[in-house]
Amino acid sequence: xxxxxxxxxxxxxxxxxxxxxxxxxxxxxxxxxxxxxxxxxxxxxxxxxxxxxxxxxxxxxxxxxxxxxxxxxxxxxxxxxxxxxxxxxxxxxxxxxxxxxxxxxxxxxxxxxxxxxxxxxxxxxxxxxxxxxxxxxxxxxxxxxxxxxxxxxxxxxxxxxxxxxxxxxxxxxxxxxxxxxxxxxxxxxxxxxxxxxxxxxxxxxxxxxxxxxxxxxxxxxxxxxxxxxxxxxxxxxxxxxxxxxxxxxxxxxxxxxxxxxxxxxxxxxxxxxxxxxxxxxxxxxxxxxxxxxxxxxxxxxxxxxxxxxxxxxxxxxxxxxxxxxxxxxxxxxxxxxxxxxxxxxxxxxxxxx
Ligand code: TXA
Ligand code: MG
Numbered sequence: 001x002x003x004x005x006x007x008x009x010x011x012x013x014x015x016x017x018x019x020x021x022x023x024x025x026x027x028x029x030x031x032x033x034x035x036x037x038x039x040x041x042x043x044x045x046x047x048x049x050x051x052x053x054x055x056x057x058x059x060x061x062x063x064x065x066x067x068x069x070x071x072x073x074x075x076x077x078x079x080x081x082x083x084x085x086x087x088x089x090x091x092x093x094x095x096x097x098x099x100x101x102x103x104x105x106x107x108x109x110x111x112x113x114x115x116x117x118x119x120x121x122x123x124x125x126x127x128x129x130x131x132x133x134x135x136x137x138x139x140x141x142x143x144x145x146x147x148x149x150x151x152x153x154x155x156x157x158x159x160x161x162x163x164x165x166x167x168x169x170x171x172x173x174x175x176x177x178x179x180x181x182x183x184x185x186x187x188x189x190x191x192x193x194x195x196x197x198x199x200x201x202x203x204x205x206x207x208x209x210x211x212x213x214x215x216x217x218x219x220x221x222x223x224x225x226x227x228x229x230x231x232x233x234x235x236x237x238x239x240x241x242x243x244x245x246x247x248x249x250x251x252x253x254x255x256x257x258x259x260x261x262x263x264x265x266x267x268x269x270x271x272x273x274x275x276x277x278x279x280x281x282x283x284x285x286x287x288x289x290x291x292x293x294x295x296x297x298x299x300x301x302x303x304x305x306x307x308x309x310x311x312x313x314x315x316x317x318x319x320x321x322x323x324x325x326x327x328x329x330x331x332x333x334x335x336x337x338x339x340x341x342x343x344x345x346x347x348x349x350x351x352x353x
Contacts, residue, residue, distance in 0.1 A: 004170045005161070010034070010128045016137075017172075018129075022137035024169045025050075030057060032146040032160045033133055035125040035173035037098045037183050037200070038153040038308070040069065040143030042133070043167065047113040051142055057167040060149040062235045065115035066142040067100050068122050069132030077120060079140065081106050086210045087188040092334075093209040096126035098179055098200045102187040104234050109239055113142050115233060123183055129174045133147050145182060146171075150309035151341070152240045155180045159312055180305035181335050185232055186213070194234035195219075198335040200304070219338065224346050242311045242342040244275055244319040248344050251325040251351035259351045260323045264288040267321050275319035279303070282325065289319055298328040307336060311343055 008017050021031045022293060028050045030043045036071055043050035045068040061280050068079060074090055076083060081104040083091075114120050114331050115139060125131065128331035134141060145153035148163040164171065184199030186206065194214045195203060198268040207211045218228035249263075262312035263287060264274045274289030291329045294310050295302030314322055324344070327336045340350070 001166055001169070003161075003165045004136050005157070005165075006131055006170055007173045007174060010174050013064055013128060014022070015133050018132050018136045021133055021170055021172060025133070025137045025139045025141065027054075029170075030054060030168040031133070031170045031172065032154075032157075032164060032168060033129055033143075033329075034127055034173040035069075035130045036127045036142075036159075036177060037125070037179045037181060038155055038177055039146040039157070040125075040130070040141075041164065042069070042141040042143040043144035044218050045113045045140040045142030046110065046112045047110060051110065051112040052254055053168075054142060054144065054338060056165055058142065058144060058147070058149045061237070062112075063115045064144075065117055065121060065239070066113050066144050068120060068129065069134060069141040069143050070122060070124050071131055073124060074102075076122060077142065079102060079106055079120060080111055083119045084188050085148055087272045089209050090186065090188065090193070090322055091124075092204065095124040095206075096131065097124070098126070098183040099123060099327055100185045100197075102185065102189055102196070120189075121185065121190055127174075127177075128319045129172060131291075133172075138189065150237065150239060150241065152242075155305065155308050159308070160326045162312075165166070176305075178305070179301075180308060181339060184335070194231070196230065197235060198338050200332065200335065202331055202334065204331070214221075221337070221341055221346065237293060240308070240339055241313060241345065242314050242322060242343060244314055244321040244322040245347075246324065246344040247349060248324050249349050249351050250328070253325070255351045255353055256325055257282055259349070260325070261286060261288070263323055272317055272320045275305070275317065275322040277316050277322065277324035279325065288320055290314075297323075297330075298326075300327070300336070303327050303331050304336055307339060 100123040103106040184201040218230040295306040
């Protein structure tokens with residue numbers, strides 16, 4: 001299949017281009033497009049054939065449900081069975097934005113979109129191209145991240161091209177995304193809201209709106225291997241793993257830098273090619289291997305935005321081991337570490353001195 005690459009500037013959207021993309025969606029085809037979090041692979045969420053095409057293009061297991069994107073809050077009514085009070089409050093506070101909510105689904109939503117579940121994930125993205133496409137097409141767009149299953153989510157059109165060119169109808173290139181990590185997922189079907197996937201909208205931000213918020217135990221680092229099963233099916237799969245063997249070094253930054261340098265020397269002596277994930281603050285303190293700057297600790301948003309790009313860049317090299325600093329401090333720490341830990345298969349070394 002030939003994949004059309006359509007460049008659209010988010011600040012100056014040409015209606016003609018949106019109309020072409022919308023037509024593909026209305027006809028059951030697939031269009032990848034930017035959102036504020038990551039690029040999504042869109043298809044008609046109410047059309048089972050389109051959902052099947054999405055699973056095939058990504059190589060995604062069919063028990064892993066899709067998120068439906070909507071362009072207006074009122075569309076929630078026809079997609080859900082009921083909207084609990086806490087759900088309404090969260091919608092008012094955070095939509096459009098990087099928050100996905102889980103509701104009981106209405107009958108019009110096919111099981112092929114929800115992976116057979118009675119619940120549905122919905123979000124209203126905050127990106128002019130995504131919103132324009134939703135409005136122009138009138139389609140309820142099911143959109144997982146636009147990567148091959150298991151690879152890091154795409155933060156640029158070139159990442160989508162790498163994974164999906166030749167497999168889908170169109171890729172809209174709208175530049176680099178703003179956030180770079182997938183949306184926070186919150187389940188509002190129970191007594192209390194539960195975070196199923198951490199993201200840019202933090203527990204503290206949610207609690208300011210709805211009071212106590214829980215976190216799915218299965219996604220916490222300390223509970224890995226203890227038998228809890230994540231409520232978001234996608235969280236159980238191996239994710240984001242780079243080709244090189246990734247290890248996280250945790251501790252006081254100066255000690256971490258020293259240890260990473262020592263380990264890099266050791267690996268080089270063993271004849272292994274080394275990669276290091278550094279920050280703007282530390283990149284000049286490393287001397288061995290391929291050193292990549294993920295962002296600055298002064299502005300942790302840059303680290304969130306840079307993470308998947310750095311992991312993908314290392315895949316373009318031949319590094320065999322990747323050593324990274326840790327980024328757990330700060331308000332985005334939980335979201336960043338959730339992804340980094342998965343990428344590292346939970347290999348963490350505590351550095352004491
Ligand atoms: O930021 C985002 O959320 C991006 C952009 C494109 O909107 N989308 C995204 O979709 O990350 P995806 O498919 O890569 O991740 C969706 C996650 C999966 O872990 C899936 O298991 C979970 O949402 N999910 C979907 N429906 C669910 C449901 N009914 N109950 C629990 N988890 C659900
Ligand atoms: Mg994904």
